[in-house]
Amino acid sequence: MLITEDLLHYLWKFRLFERTELRTTDGEEIEIFSAGLAHTDGGPDFQNARIRIGDTTWAGNVELHVASSDWQRHGHQTDGAYENVILHVVYRDDAPLTLNDGRKVPTLKLQDRIPESLYNRYHQLIFSNQQFIPCEGTIVNVDSLTLRNWLTRVLVERLEKKSKTVLDALEQNRGDWEETFYHFLAANFGFKINALPFELLARSLPQHILGKHKNSALQTEALIFGQAGFLEDDVQDDYPRKLKEEYTFLRKKYQLTPVEKHLWKFLRLRPQNFPTVRLAQFAALISGSSHLFSKILDYKEVATLRNLFTGLQVNEYWQAHYRFDAESKPSAKNLGAGAIDNLLLNTVVLFLFSYGKQQQQQYFVSRSLQLLENLPAEQNTIIEEFVNLGVKLNTAFESQGLLELKNNYCNHKKCLQCGVGNKILKLA
Template identity: 40%
Template sequence: MNEDFLKFVWKFGLLSPIPHFTVCGKKLQIIQPGIENMDAGPDFSNARIYIDDTLWAGNVEIHVKSSDWLKHQHNQNPSFNSVILHVVYNYDSPVSRINGDEIPALELKPYIIPEVHKKYRDLEQNKTWVPCASYLKILNKEIIPFWLERLAIQRLERKASDIRALVDYYNSDWEQAFFIILGRAFGFRVNSQAFEALNKSISFNTLLRHQDDISQLEALLFGQSGLLDLQPNDPYVIFLQKEYKHLQTKYNLKPIDHFHWKLLRLRPVNFPTLRISQLAVLIHNKGRLFDAVLNCDNTDDLFEMFKAQATPYWNSHYVFGKTSSFKQKLLGNEAILSVLINTVIPFLFVYGKARNLPDIQERAIDFLSQLPAEHNTITNHWSELGIFSKDALQSQALLQLKSQYCDAKKCLNCQIGMKILNQS
């Protein structure tokens, strides 16, 4: 038995419908269980109960054993003087307020509905992919779409602190922060740290000064990446090195080490050389990137914005100095979708929240609902269990559900878990 389950039972009134009595034998009627408190102090505030014929209003504290009151030293804490009822699973000791007044107690053990406790134990002890897998087939799924929307917003909120920290570090320069976050995305997990280091090594404003010259943009980005040193005899490398040396001196630039980059087991289309060129083209085409995002009215505009094709050299190369068959190197739809879902839209959402622009926040959420759902191991598992995602909003929600609730066994905080426990 644990306190979380007892709080859940108290909050939702999951007690047998027989008359309830305090441990002293007085009749207890619960009018309002109170509002759950997530901070310090009693577990529930503003509860209303009748003890015999007297109406009490105040706070409620929950414990597994009544002696936990003393263990937690509530008897010495003025914050607990307003407790009108001590709700426990096992009553093993009377407790009192600071002034010595004994607090009425309700022992839950005889009142907990056995079926509810059994379901909770099943969820807690289940070691399947999600604890509630066996219940999903018989679950009334009407609550799921509403829960998924809340989960998607939670996921956006969870990414917010990292983004805000970066924006604060750069003194509210949203363009510079977006450029760095975008670098992580262009690294596509394997090279995300290297790309972030590259984008941190140069001011975005420096790149904007050379927006009209794609060769200089490539020279700056490839020079800062350290990758120009790997094939010094390639004619295009020689050209870029010459451009870079001049710009490096002008801006006092220090490149990152080339060993940060990883090519092993990467698909050639994901090689960092191509992504760097595509990023240079994106800056060449759009200039202030986050400003361009803000000017997108729909997801078609966003997709069009990120359709960056690497420069002509890369039509016949994947890496410097090694020719390949001719193929134009566009940032593909799957890659763009990943960038939009995991980077652009969360950044837009955080911007709207930071600037108190609810329409921007709503636009970010709408963008997610307009994009197709992701297909990965987690969403595929959910599909096998009969929980499907019709768009990116819902697929992001299912990732949040799995990582933050199912894996953490937070069934009591999950709308699906609550529904299962409340469903007769």
């Protein structure tokens, strides 16, 4: 058998080895009352175990190794943290273990106690050459309740990791939630490919400056397009000339430095997604709303949240343009339903969760998860692969959980730390 320490940890934690007539390598009887708590920060693998060895019940730590000799190889003999180990659990016993004080540590050998069926399932998960995920042939056999519970856990893990970025930015913005939300919302208006220049734009143009001109759509548009670098060149049409005139004055007034225009990407984008169109929509949103984050906190219904981004009054110039000075066939330039759901998913959900965590208000955390339940599942190659394997999903709650599962468990073959992998290993 090809055994790893991860497998031994899993077997010990869930007591999935043959436990009849357990004895140490010296023949003393063993009874396990508690396997202890898994410990990953250095020191023995399990702490606070409670085990009877012979006639004595011990409370202390348990260390696991594939081979007994790994104790020396890992340098535990010089580490005082291992002096209170009450049991050494190994797959193969190839060397007696004696501590520096002369005490011999009892050893439990599991070499002949691992069920063959469990090992075969483990080997199939960890060592087979699957193309997408280790359990791609068996995930369909996992019951919906197990899958749902695990997706809930990994989804929260995903949001907690992302919320750290929000809270770090909040600290940089001196606790200003509105400004921080504005920065993240701008980045998400870039829809990945133009996220960086959008974020740089927001950082270069503080919200309080825009607030001074919220009653003038033209000045708001001038500030946004000017700071984006699109008014640095000569323009011909009347509308961009007016923007440039306004921006020239405002730039000097506020001592602004625009983003470099070359950062914006047009290549391989549909015209509807050109950064110029997204900037026009962003300007319409900023011009038509104030205290946006406060509204996010107040609005409870998904439909109401969607309405914040629906029907934005984009300047009529853009109805027949995708770029300055380049007329095109007339078309509406409103944000589509998919784009709005993307903003809700990647900005609103994240900020509700982060705010709830930072303020210690579970209400907003629950609202963030509820919002995910009311948004449709994303459509991308990873989600399509899961669907092809027979995984049923309908909501962004499920698709976000699956993305976290794939990226942080499946890709690293962390099947023994995964609720789905655990269930597969235990299947009869």
